[in-house]
Amino acid sequence: MAGNILEPGNAREYKTGGWRAERPKHNPEDCLWIKNGTCALCCIFCPDNAIKLSEKDGKFLYAYDYDYCKGCGICANECPKSCITMEAE
Amino acid sequence: MAATVKMTKPKGSIEGLTGDAAIAYALKQCDIDVLSAYPITPQTIIVEDYQRFFAEGQVKTKVIPVESEHSAMSACIGASAAGARVATASASAGLALMWEVLYCASGMRQPIVLAVANRALSAPINIHNDWSDSYGARDSGFIQMYCQSCQEAYDTTIMSFRIAENHNVLLPAMVCIDGFILSHNVERVELLPDEVVRDFVGVRVPVQPLDTDKPITMGPLCLTDYYFEFKEQEDKAMREVFKVYKDVEAEFQKVTGRSYGMYETYKTKDADIIMLTHSSPAGTAKAVVDALREQGEKVGVLRMKLFRPFPAAELAKELSSAKAVAVFEKCLSFGAPTNPLALEVRTALYDLPKKPMVTDFVVGLGGRDVPPATIVEGYNKTKQYLEKGKAPLYETLGVRK
Numbered sequence: 034m035a036g037n038i039l040e041p042g043n044a045r046e047y048k049t050g051g052w053r054a055e056r057p058k059h060n061p062e063d064c065l066w067i068k069n070g071t072c073a074l075c076c077i078f079c080p081d082n083a084i085k086l087s088e089k090d091g092k093f094l095y096a097y098d099y100d101y102c103k104g105c106g107i108c109a110n111e112c113p114k115s116c117i118t119m120e121a122e
Numbered sequence: 123m124a125a126t127v128k129m130t131k132p133k134g135s136i137e138g139l140t141g142d143a144a145i146a147y148a149l150k151q152c153d154i155d156v157l158s159a160y161p162i163t164p165q166t167i168i169v170e171d172y173q174r175f176f177a178e179g180q181v182k183t184k185v186i187p188v189e190s191e192h193s194a195m196s197a198c199i200g201a202s203a204a205g206a207r208v209a210t211a212s213a214s215a216g217l218a219l220m221w222e223v224l225y226c227a228s229g230m231r232q233p234i235v236l237a238v239a240n241r242a243l244s245a246p247i248n249i250h251n252d253w254s255d256s257y258g259a260r261d262s263g264f265i266q267m268y269c270q271s272c273q274e275a276y277d278t279t280i281m282s283f284r285i286a287e288n289h290n291v292l293l294p295a296m297v298c299i300d301g302f303i304l305s306h307n308v309e310r311v312e313l314l315p316d317e318v319v320r321d322f323v324g325v326r327v328p329v330q331p332l333d334t335d336k337p338i339t340m341g342p343l344c345l346t347d348y349y350f351e352f353k354e355q356e357d358k359a360m361r362e363v364f365k366v367y368k369d370v371e372a373e374f375q376k377v378t379g380r381s382y383g384m385y386e387t388y389k390t391k392d393a394d395i396i397m398l399t400h401s402s403p404a405g406t407a408k409a410v411v412d413a414l415r416e417q418g419e420k421v422g423v424l425r426m427k428l429f430r431p432f433p434a435a436e437l438a439k440e441l442s443s444a445k446a447v448a449v450f451e452k453c454l455s456f457g458a459p460t461n462p463l464a465l466e467v468r469t470a471l472y473d474l475p476k477k478p479m480v481t482d483f484v485v486g487l488g489g490r491d492v493p494p495a496t497i498v499e500g501y502n503k504t505k506q507y508l509e510k511g512k513a514p515l516y517e518t519l520g521v522r523k
Contacts, residue, residue, distance in 0.1 A: 035330075037330050
């Protein structure tokens with residue numbers, strides 16, 4: 034009724050990646066996260082929590098979740114090392 | 123003993139009350155949980171009276187003063203979403219400021235009762251009665267009931283909670299009275315004992331309330347995929363009102379002996395011309411009918427009460443035997459082929475094999491008096507048009523041209 038959503042925590046089911054006109058491309062060369070696991074500004078500023086930073090066997094890994102990345106470009110704007118560029122889909 | 127002002131008489135008494143005071147008293151007896159409103163003439167007495175009940179400890183209601191009508195309706199929606207029984211009141215510019223949120227109330231299916239003391243819209247600024255305010259809100263998903271007397275305002279307010287809160291309906295409701303003409307005039311009102319009203323209205327049973335133990339999301343984004351379906355549901359709910367209205371009124375009649383119907387007919391059985399209007403002009407029209415009947419004129423009155431939903435099928439049946447229907451309405455819809463009430467009446471009659479002629483008279487804008495002479499003028503014009511077999515789509519009466 035009235036569009037009410039009766040279960041909490043379901044924003045995950047709404048995949049907004051389809052809105053994307055530009056996709057972020059990550060260049061790991063100068064990335065501080067890859068280098069020493071610091072900075073992470075892109076991840077902090079991402080409004081959709083679509084940047085997945087992880088650590089495995091002492092290595093720092095970087096990935097985008099394109100199911101939710103809307104291509105807003107905030108990550109590219111925030112990156113102090115300019116390692117993120119936006120490319121047309 | 124200023125009993126009429128203080129209202130401290132024994133329960134179930136007869137009082138002299140203004141339309142506003144009658145509504146305030148009904149709200150008090152309906153045991154509402156939250157009232158949030160912003161003052162605006164001629165509705166102000168409703169909230170003033172209610173604030174006094176609150177200050178005197180006569181009600182347990184949470185009264186929320188706000189800075190605007192937009193906020194008033196917003197607060198009402200929040201409270202109603204939590205499962206509370208909620209009421210507010212407004213008029214004219216206040217109702218206009220509420221506009222956006224009216225659609226939220228109905229779209230979120232919150233059974234809020236909104237008392238409207240009908241008043242003209244600015245500009246020029248005018249505090250007196252016409253129906254431009256609530257007619258403008260006729261598509262907002264609110265049930266609209268127009269009252270002719272203070273007694274009816276009291277009774278309708280009580281019934282409106284039952285209608286709005288019915289699980290087949292779940293829509294907000296406007297109880298409309300003519301500003302000043304009803305809102306500020308004292309009439310004899312029979313009040314029900316508190317416990318009778320309490321038993322009649324019962325306790326609201328919310329369907330999907332906000333609950334911290336079972337969190338839900340209300341009013342979320344809803345685009346091309348589902349929005350239309352929720353509007354379809356709303357329309358269906360509005361159509362359910364006909365039955366629920368009848369049921370609630372039948373029950374109310376059992377308790378009080380009073381009922382009004384979706385509309386009221388007055389000497390229409392053999393009438394050639396039926397004058398159709400509502401609210402205060404209907405009372406004047408009935409007096410005119412009495413006078414014209416004495417002169418041998420076959421005339422009657424159909425007084426609308428329920429405007430939303432519009433009882434088109436019943437009206438068509440009721441009006442089908444007349445030669446003409448003369449509509450009197452206090453609203454001008456600029457640039458429209460004809461004005462709101464006549465527009466709906468014409469639509470209701472369109473499919474009849476033998477349609478009565480419909481004349482539309484716009485009267486009483488900005489509280490301009492609608493004396494019997496104006497009604498008679500409309501009647502005479504309708505008679506002339508019948509003889510000619512042709513009538514204008516609408517015209518204004520009682521105005522310098």
